[in-house]
Amino acid sequence: MKSIISIILIAVSLVIFGFRISKKIQFKQNVSGYLKRAADANTIELANDELTKVIDYLEANNITSGYTSVLWETPDEDIDFWYKNLKASQTELQNLRSESALERTNVLIKLRETLLDTGKNTRVTVPKGLAVYPNNTLWSILMWMAFLSISTGFVILAIESDKRSKKKKEQQLSS
Numbered sequence: 719m720k721s722i723i724s725i726i727l728i729a730v731s732l733v734i735f736g737f738r739i740s741k742k743i744q745f746k747q748n749v750s751g752y753l754k755r756a757a758d759a760n761t762i763e764l765a766n767d768e769l770t771k772v773i774d775y776l777e778a779n780n781i782t783s784g785y786t787s788v789l790w791e792t793p794d795e796d797i798d799f800w801y802k803n804l805k806a807s808q809t810e811l812q813n814l815r816s817e818s819a820l821e822r823t824n825v826l827i828k829l830r831e832t833l834l835d836t837g838k839n840t841r842v843t844v845p846k847g848l849a850v851y852p853n854n855t856l857w858s859i860l861m862w863m864a865f866l867s868i869s870t871g872f873v874i875l876a877i878e879s880d881k882r883s884k885k886k887k888e889q890q891l892s893s
Contacts, residue, residue, distance in 0.1 A: 752772045784797050
């Protein structure tokens, strides 16, 4: 019976982890992937097309303001600031009328600096936890429960396995 409970705990955890992974993949397909492409674009038109896809998705899903934080609000989790930055970049791309290669390149460089964070690794600038917004608190609780469930499930399995092997040894010794 305890083995069944442990298997159920592990299975529930894996389902939660699977859904969380799928949310991250969905976010990459609709937002961060296009932001990376906009940052890598070699033309104003291409950058604008990619950035427009992101902004359309954000507006359609009402991801234009708020914070992704669970406990307290920090600047790196401010969706409103991030969204306004994207809109300002889009406006700049759309309003650029210059034929000067230098000016067009400067705008693309500025866009790249806006969309990407560089440090040890280059990554797309996105508020942490945006993939599960506005359900960040729910997902935080679910992930904690999943970690506890999977840990408990494996501990129960290990204890039950140890009990079975001891019982088997006792039976072999008594035979």
